[in-house]
Every structure is written in structure tokens, then in C-alpha cells.
Amino acid sequence: MIFALLVLSEISKGSRKTFSAAKEQNPERIIDTLNKCVTSLPREKLQKVVGIGVSGQMHGIVFWRANTGGEWFGTDSVHMFKPKDICQLITWQDGRCSSDFLTSLPQPNSHINLATGFGCATIFWLLKHRPELLSEFNVAGTIHDYVVSMLCASKGCSISAQNAASWGYFNTVTHQWNLDILREAGFPVHLLPEPVESGTFAGHTCSEWHGVPANTPVGAALGDLQCSVYSSMTNKTDAVLNISTSAQLTFAMPAGFTPACVPDALSPISYFPYFNGSYLAVAASLNGGNVMANFVGMLTGWMKELGVEISESSIYPQLIQAAQAQLNTDLRVIPTVLGERHAASSQGQVSNISPWNLSLGHVTRALCRGVLDNLVSMMPSQKLLEAGVERVVASGSALGRNEVLKQEVEKAFPLPVVYGKDVDSAVGVAMVCSDGLN
Numbered sequence: 525m526i527f528a529l530l531v532l533s534e535i536s537k538g539s540r541k542t543f544s545a546a547k548e549q550n551p552e553r554i555i556d557t558l559n560k561c562v563t564s565l566p567r568e569k570l571q572k573v574v575g576i577g578v579s580g581q582m583h584g585i586v587f588w589r590a591n592t593g594g595e596w597f598g599t600d601s602v603h604m605f606k607p608k609d610i611c612q613l614i615t616w617q618d619g620r621c622s623s624d625f626l627t628s629l630p631q632p633n634s635h636i637n638l639a640t641g642f643g644c645a646t647i648f649w650l651l652k653h654r655p656e657l658l659s660e661f662n663v664a665g666t667i668h669d670y671v672v673s674m675l676c677a678s679k680g681c682s683i684s685a686q687n688a689a690s691w692g693y694f695n696t697v698t699h700q701w702n703l704d705i706l707r708e709a710g711f712p713v714h715l716l717p718e719p720v721e722s723g724t725f726a727g728h729t730c731s732e733w734h735g736v737p738a739n740t741p742v743g744a745a746l747g748d749l750q751c752s753v754y755s756s757m758t759n760k761t762d763a764v765l766n767i768s769t770s771a772q773l774t775f776a777m778p779a780g781f782t783p784a785c786v787p788d789a790l791s792p793i794s795y796f797p798y799f800n801g802s803y804l805a806v807a808a809s810l811n812g813g814n815v816m817a818n819f820v821g822m823l824t825g826w827m828k829e830l831g832v833e834i835s836e837s838s839i840y841p842q843l844i845q846a847a848q849a850q851l852n853t854d855l856r857v858i859p860t861v862l863g864e865r866h867a868a869s870s871q872g873q874v875s876n877i878s879p880w881n882l883s884l885g886h887v888t889r890a891l892c893r894g895v896l897d898n899l900v901s902m903m904p905s906q907k908l909l910e911a912g913v914e915r916v917v918a919s920g921s922a923l924g925r926n927e928v929l930k931q932e933v934e935k936a937f938p939l940p941v942v943y944g945k946d947v948d949s950a951v952g953v954a955m956v957c958s959d960g961l962n
Contacts, residue, residue: 547617551586551607554667555594559604562734570735575743576675577957579949580668582690582747583616585643587661587715594674596731603731605674611657613667616641621649623868630709632693633702635783636794639865643691644706647715664715666690668745675742676727683717684724685797686747694719696797697782720744723799723956743957749774749806750798751952756917756944763913763939767920767929771812771895773903775913777803792866792902799956805911807903808865813922815859815895816840816929819888840925843888847928850885854878857887857894864902892929896936905938919944 562570588594589609596605621640629648632638638645643664650658665673665681673681688694693702701716720726726744729736749772753764763775774796781803783795795803820836820843827834854876861872874890881890908916916937923929923943934941 547615547619548612549615551610551613551667551670554613555605555607555671558671559606559734562604562736563602565734567735571737573736573740575741575957575961576729576736577743577953578668578672578745579748579751579953580666580671580745581616582666582687582749583641583643584614584618584666585646585664585691586613586667586670587611587658587664588670589661590663590679593663593670602735603733605733607670609661610670611661614646617862618646621645625649630705633695633705633785634689634693635696635785635787636689636692636694636796637787637789637791637865638692640868644693644711647711648709651710651712658712658715662714663717665717666745669717672726672742672745675729675733677730678727681717682720682726682744684720684722684744684746686722686750687745688717688719689797690747696803722746722750722797723960725960741957741961743953743960746953746956747796748949749796749808750804751949751956752919753804753952754799754956755948755952756919758917759914761912761914763908763916765899765916765918765920765933765941767812767895767918767922767933769812769814769922771809771899771920771922772806773899774804774806775908775911777805790866792864793907805903807899809895809899809902810862810864811859811898812895813920813926815861815891816843816922816926818861819843819891843884844926844928846883846885847888847892848885850883850889853881853886853889853893855881855886855890857890858898859891859894860898864898866902889928889932892926893932893935895929896932900936905936908937908939913939915940915942917942917944919948 592609594605595608596603598604618641626638626640626645629638663681665683666687669681669683669687685696685699689696693706695702699719703713706713724744725741727742729738729740729742732738752766753774756764757776760776763773766772777795779802783803792807794806794808796806798804820839823839824834824836856875858873860870863870916939918933918941
């Protein structure tokens with residue numbers, strides 16, 4: 525039995541010191557949630573686990589101290605770890621690295637454009653603005669790299685090529701960090717994790733964990749996008765669409781493909797490392813299900829100002845129902861309220877407004893259509909057809925609960941659209957781990 529973990533960094537509410545435009549989360553809350561999820565599983569099943577696969581959001585960074593970054597505790601029957609000498613997790617949504625700041629950084633020897641939220645960019649920012657924080661820690665990784673390190677009691681940190689590429693300053697062809705470039709810029713290279721091949725094992729559990737036996741193999745943490753694709757791309761001629769918090773549209777590049785050495789800073793398409801030296805062509809939008817979440821949050825805020833208390837969970841189904849009754853609209857919404865990595869300064873827009881298209885049905889339908897229009901503008905259908913794509917496999921939490929979004933997906937592509945069943949990153953990383961053990 526393979527045990528798959530999907531470690532996500534969602535923004536939590538509550539008072540804490542944050543930076544302007546920064547997105548941070550207390551790792552203790554994440555690990556506490558992880559422990560609660562594992563304890564909810566049948567112990568007799570956990571005792572049969574023969575491998576652990578870990579996946580999570582690629583961008584983002586957390587720092588901790590070697591040897592003391594976590595501590596194990598528990599009873600004779602249940603053991604778990606909790607964070608100790610660790611800082612706040614800086615998530616993929618972090619916005620502290622402005623375009624001007626990114627431009628001031630040395631040019632990476634990498635085919636991937638540097639963007640805010642990338643681990644190395646964040647370290648550069650901290651080096652300039654908070655050097656004292658960097659001096660407190662000697663290990664860094666993504667939050668899911670941290671989980672692997674704690675499970676294995678590793679002194680350092682291993683990072684898969686998938687996660688390393690998402691930090692910037694990593695060459696996926698040579699499989700090495702840009703050490704010379706970084707050293708010349710005064711970058712603290714001792715914080716960089718040790719790169720390993722995606723799909724390999726980082727170590728073994730140092731202790732029994734909620735019933736999972738000690739000495740169980742633990743895979744190096746993988747990217748959530750790659751694992752989601754791995755679970756759903758049945759054929760090489762499939763394109764995979766995922767709309768969850770953000771949105772991605774991707775297809776596999778042919779064997780032997782190598783990306784250009786110098787990236788096009790304005791290109792909306794990136795090439796993400798996959799497995800066995802292959803790549804995915806990816807249109808990765810920052811605007812997906814979070815756009816609808818922002819819209820719902822705006823409505824509840826307005827209602828509160830008007831003296832009406834209503835929960836977001838009760839508004840959402842009403843919006844979907846209203847949009848289902850409104851099959852079409854001439855209202856146009858560009859939903860890029862969070863910008864895009866290739867166009868960081870882009871903002872949302874609403875156009876073609878009239879007195880007759882301002883109902884909730886019109887607005888919700890236009891918002892859902894806008895999410896798809898934005899994604900298709902990044903990766904046009906013609907590019908899919910030229911690549912030999914024959915169908916679109918769609919999945920994601922936002923699609924799963926939004927029938928209107930599904931309708932707009934089917935309108936957006938001149939290809940058959942099929943929906944994956946239970947398709948997610950946890951399924952994918954379990955498949956990768958199982959393949960590695962066989």
C-alpha cells in the first residue's frame with residue numbers, strides 16, 4: 525500500500541506579522557492539519573504502508589535549522605513530529621518581489637523566467653531587506669520538502685528537479701543550481717537543497733508515524749502539477765486542464781525536447797520538468813478558482829456593510845444556480861485580479877456593461893467564461909492542435925463544484941473534453957511512488 529500526501533499551503537486567517545503584499549502561513553498549522561488527516565485514517569491500513577509519496581505546491585519557501593527543525597513526540601503507540609526551529613512559510617502567492625526588483629537580479633542560467641514567489645527570488649529579497657532572518661537558519665526547502673526531511677530525520681534537505689526548477693536559478697538540463705552566478709551575487713548558496721531526480725526516494729521514515737512503520741521509503745517531494753498530470757494523462761495525445769485555486773493547461777512535449785537556454789520573459793507558456801528528462805508545456809495561470817473565491821468574498825463584504833450577515837458557503841450555490849439559468853451573456857470579464865507571471869502588472873477588467881447584464885447570473889457566467897478565456901489566450905487551441913492533442917482531460921476542485929465552469933470549459937476547446945475521476949496530485953504521487961518501488 526502506498527501512502528500519498530498532498531501538502532498544500534493555503535493562507536490562514538488570524539493576526540500575525542506579515543510583509544506588504546506577502547503571503548505567509550504558520551507551518552505549525554499545516555503540520556497539525558497533516559497529523560489530523562493521517563490520524564483519521566484506519567490504523568490497520570497505515571500499518572500496511574510500504575511507501576510514502578509527497579506532493580505539494582512547487583513555489584514557496586520555508587527555512588529551518590538542521591537537526592532541530594522538528595521534534596518527534598507521542599506515546600508508545602503513536603508517534604508524530606511538530607515544527608520547532610522554523611520560520612513562517614512564504615507561499616507561492618507571495619508578492620514582495622516587484623518587477624523592478626526581479627529585473628535587478630542576475631540573469632539565471634535557466635529556461636524558466638524568474639517570478640515573485642520563487643524560492644531563490646524570495647531569498648534575494650530577504651538578503652536585501654531581512655538578512656538577520658536568513659542568519660537564523662541553515663536549511664531551506666518547500667513545505668513538502670520539509671515534511672520529507674522531518675519524516676526521514678535528514679540533516680539537510682533534498683529537492684526534486686521539479687521543485688528546484690520552480691525556485692529559479694536551476695538548470696534542468698545539467699540538473700544543477702547556478703552556483704557561480706549566485707555566489708557572485710552574494711547569494712547564501714549553503715541554503716540551497718540538494719537536487720535529486722524526480723521520482724527517486726529521499727530516505728526512510730526515522731520512526732513509526734501514526735502507525736506507518738519505521739524505515740518506510742519516502743519519495744523526494746514532487747510538484748503538485750506534475751503529479752496531477754501523471755494521474756490523468758492516459759495518452760500522450762491528452763492535454764490536461766486543472767482548475768483549482770489557480771489554473772493550468774498542459775501537454776507533454778515530444779521525447780528529446782530541450783527548452784531554449786534563454787526564456788522569453790513575455791511568453792505565457794513555460795516548460796516544466798516532468799519525469800525521465802521529459803518536459804510539459806504549461807500555461808500556468810494565477811487566476812482560477814481563487815477568482816470566484818474573491819468574488820464571493822466581495823459579495824459577503826458588501827452584504828456585511830449593508831448590515832446583512834451571510835456565509836460564503838451559502839452564497840456560492842446561489843451564484844451557480846443563477847448562472848445556470850443565464851446560458852449566455854455579452855458581459856465581458858478579464859479576471860486577472862492576481863496578475864500573471866508573464867504580465868505581473870495586469871489587472872482585472874469588466875467591459876460591455878449595460879443595464880441588462882448586471883444580474884448575478886450574467887456576472888457569474890461572465891466570470892467563469894473569463895477564467896477560460898484568459899487560459900486559452902495563454903495557450904491557444906491552435907497550439908494544442910499543432911501538438912497533436914486529441915482531447916482535453918479536465919479536473920480540479922473548482923471544476924468539481926462549479927457546473928457553469930464546466931460548461932465554459934466545453935465551449936472553450938474545439939476538442940472533446942473528458943473529466944477525470946478522483947484525479948488529483950495525491951493520486952499521481954502515489955502512482956509515481958508505486959512505480960518506483962516496482
